[in-house]
Amino acid sequence: MPVISPTETETPVWVRVALDVPLPGLFDYRSPRPVDPGVRVIVPFGRREMVGIVLETPGAPAVDPAQVKEVVRILDDTPPLPADWLKLAAFAADYYHRPVGEVMLPALPGPLRKPAAYQGKRAGGGPVARLDARAARAKRAAKVQENEAQQDSEQTLSKRPSLNRAQQEAVDAVAEISGFKPVLLHGVTGSGKTEVYLHVAERVLARGRQVLLLVPEINLTPQLENVFRRRFEAIAGPAGVAVLHSGLADGERLEAWLRAVRGEARVLLGTRLSLFTPLPELGLIVVDEEHDPSYKQQEGLRYSARDLAIWRARDRNVPIVLGSATPSLETWHHAQNGRYLLLSLPQRALAAEPPRIRLLDTRNQPLKQGLAPQLVQAVAQRLAQGEQSLIFLNRRGYAPVLHCDACGWVSGCHRCSAYMVLHRHPPRTPGGLARHELRCHHCGWQHRVPAACPDCGNQDLQPMGRGTQRLEEHLGELFPGARIARIDADSTRRKGSAQELFGRMHAGEIDILVGTQMVAKGHDFKNLGFVGVLNADAMLFSHDFRAPERLFAQLMQVAGRAGRAGTPAEVYIQTGYPEQPLYQALVRHDYPGFARYALREREAAGLPPFAYQALLTAEARELAQALAFLACARRLAEGPDPETGTDLSQSTELSRITLYDPVPLRVVRVANVERAQLLVESNSRPALQGFLRAWMAALPQLSAASRVRWYLEVDPLEI
Numbered sequence: 001m002p003v004i005s006p007t008e009t010e011t012p013v014w015v016r017v018a019l020d021v022p023l024p025g026l027f028d029y030r031s032p033r034p035v036d037p038g039v040r041v042i043v044p045f046g047r048r049e050m051v052g053i054v055l056e057t058p059g060a061p062a063v064d065p066a067q068v069k070e071v072v073r074i075l076d077d078t079p080p081l082p083a084d085w086l087k088l089a090a091f092a093a094d095y096y097h098r099p100v101g102e103v104m105l106p107a108l109p110g111p112l113r114k115p116a117a118y119q120g121k122r123a124g125g126g127p128v129a130r131l132d133a134r135a136a137r138a139k140r141a142a143k144v145q146e147n148e149a150q151q152d153s154e155q156t157l158s159k160r161p162s163l164n165r166a167q168q169e170a171v172d173a174v175a176e177i178s179g180f181k182p183v184l185l186h187g188v189t190g191s192g193k194t195e196v197y198l199h200v201a202e203r204v205l206a207r208g209r210q211v212l213l214l215v216p217e218i219n220l221t222p223q224l225e226n227v228f229r230r231r232f233e234a235i236a237g238p239a240g241v242a243v244l245h246s247g248l249a250d251g252e253r254l255e256a257w258l259r260a261v262r263g264e265a266r267v268l269l270g271t272r273l274s275l276f277t278p279l280p281e282l283g284l285i286v287v288d289e290e291h292d293p294s295y296k297q298q299e300g301l302r303y304s305a306r307d308l309a310i311w312r313a314r315d316r317n318v319p320i321v322l323g324s325a326t327p328s329l330e331t332w333h334h335a336q337n338g339r340y341l342l343l344s345l346p347q348r349a350l351a352a353e354p355p356r357i358r359l360l361d362t363r364n365q366p367l368k369q370g371l372a373p374q375l376v377q378a379v380a381q382r383l384a385q386g387e388q389s390l391i392f393l394n395r396r397g398y399a400p401v402l403h404c405d406a407c408g409w410v411s412g413c414h415r416c417s418a419y420m421v422l423h424r425h426p427p428r429t430p431g432g433l434a435r436h437e438l439r440c441h442h443c444g445w446q447h448r449v450p451a452a453c454p455d456c457g458n459q460d461l462q463p464m465g466r467g468t469q470r471l472e473e474h475l476g477e478l479f480p481g482a483r484i485a486r487i488d489a490d491s492t493r494r495k496g497s498a499q500e501l502f503g504r505m506h507a508g509e510i511d512i513l514v515g516t517q518m519v520a521k522g523h524d525f526k527n528l529g530f531v532g533v534l535n536a537d538a539m540l541f542s543h544d545f546r547a548p549e550r551l552f553a554q555l556m557q558v559a560g561r562a563g564r565a566g567t568p569a570e571v572y573i574q575t576g577y578p579e580q581p582l583y584q585a586l587v588r589h590d591y592p593g594f595a596r597y598a599l600r601e602r603e604a605a606g607l608p609p610f611a612y613q614a615l616l617t618a619e620a621r622e623l624a625q626a627l628a629f630l631a632c633a634r635r636l637a638e639g640p641d642p643e644t645g646t647d648l649s650q651s652t653e654l655s656r657i658t659l660y661d662p663v664p665l666r667v668v669r670v671a672n673v674e675r676a677q678l679l680v681e682s683n684s685r686p687a688l689q690g691f692l693r694a695w696m697a698a699l700p701q702l703s704a705a706s707r708v709r710w711y712l713e714v715d716p717l718e719i
């Protein structure tokens, strides 16, 4: 009698699985038992094993059943990913035109997508079981502290400020919403938006629902995290708050994610990546600083967490609050035409005057080391009054370029079409000499400053222009007694050093702070009386049409750091173009005025939000290859391709699509890779999406033969 193996007697179970591989489509496997969509499995793929997510359970595989491999292990240590999460990820994959597995798996905490976490002797029941065992031990140890936590939370809640009228109206208006409705909470810096989020969230928590609160960058603003954390913990208990951001270790991230998924965490506070966390009882989404560019991921799945948050709120039929002092023009446009509900907090919550903003015309006065005399005077005066000053310069390093007066040589990077920036390091030993070094901000290449000009031998090389380090040095010469510090990406490289510097500023141990955009966010410095802004004009005439919007937001934000607690503060902006409408609106603290003017310009030029864009970027060894690829991609879109027979005009509304000429990027070469891009535009989002779908299906054939890497970005933020 022939031996019949069990799998042959039973009806086989087929599963269709999403894997994190750069291939479209799903992969079929045979499963040892029936599983639901959303369950994770370990499957063989090529020579290795991978974690995948079951999306479908088809009646038969798409390929010859004899070729189909077995699922190695069904992972049931977490609840299956819920249907709405799968839908969100599928939407993101579709909208941003990426394979669904490349969206879903990277959205999970590391240990849940690594087969190795489940293999080997030490793996035990896998990462979740290990975590739970550890948590149980910790819980037994922590029992005693519960009483103290209770007292703490009562204190926190009793110290809550009572809402002012505008805040109360905003809270009430949001509370009235049932179902999906985006709300724009437009409030000047210091108007108390945070208090509104907290009250709205409290009501949602009281109804037994979960709250997702997105913030731009948690690492820079730990106090903000603390404010949220303390208040929410007072309401939902210490275990009721989970925090997620990219700075967490794998295990910490898994722990927070699990608590959210299991419904133990009632509030999830996090950066853009937390958008992809299953929240079974989601009742409200808040996006703080909704205009912030860090909501957009710049690699892989180039998604906008703000936009996906709106989609998710619609899908879950819950309200979403977008907060900002300077909303993105897209959001403002929706608020103006009624698609979003506009709520305003027109005044600062504390009885502080908004800072007085003054423009210093640099055209007809001598600058010394880049500083106008009035600006220096203002710093001196604040110093005498025992108040702090902040000088904002969005350019790190000592000088943007090193230059030879004799022959015109400049310090270019040999791997990039960019200058090497001069950097200055503190001496290795006390009393030693400061060292200089050239560094490329694009590829990271660095080397020592040449002793003489490489072209002509001139030994007197000169730094040109100035960055934060040189400014710091110069301020030290101007104000020898003052305590001066600098916050930028260089001074805060060491873990914890940013917090330490911010801490010193808050403690009043710094008189003059020099900083880049890093200082613009979140912090309100109580004793800051003066803000000086240098080199703002660089962004005014940028090639990027969104640069003025970003500049306005940044300057409002920097200005908002000052005098939040009572001292009448001043902000001086050095500019050669004081008559520009942007600066004029800024002086009036007039975001709506700026937005009106900027939107009129956008409309006249047919730019977002009056058009929808996508950007195809190609990278190659030589620019010509990248450009040629894009030219072919464009031809492919415009008519039938004689070689492959693809004809997009059959399937899409090509008449509504504009394809621009392929152009080199502004910094064309980075680390010896040359880059070019092709902009696609339409006045209809569905038409653009339809076109992109057909186009993306055809492009891989085109690139297979060429040595070009390419990627698509939908709704690009930078062009």
Ligand code: ADP
Binding pocket: 161, 162, 163, 164, 167, 187, 188, 189, 190, 191, 192, 193, 194, 195, 349, 350
């Ligand atoms: P925003 O986020 O709008 O810039 P914040 O929420 O940080 O403003 O509020 C600014 C300051 O005002 C904070 O110190 C906050 O504690 C305080 N504040 C907010 N609302 C009130 C209120 N109703 N009464 C008193 N102080 C308030």
Ligand code: ZN
Binding pocket: 404, 405, 406, 407, 408, 409, 453, 454, 455, 456, 457, 458
């Ligand atoms: Zn020279």
Ligand code: ZN
Binding pocket: 413, 414, 415, 416, 418, 440, 441, 442, 443, 444, 445, 670, 671
């Ligand atoms: Zn370089």
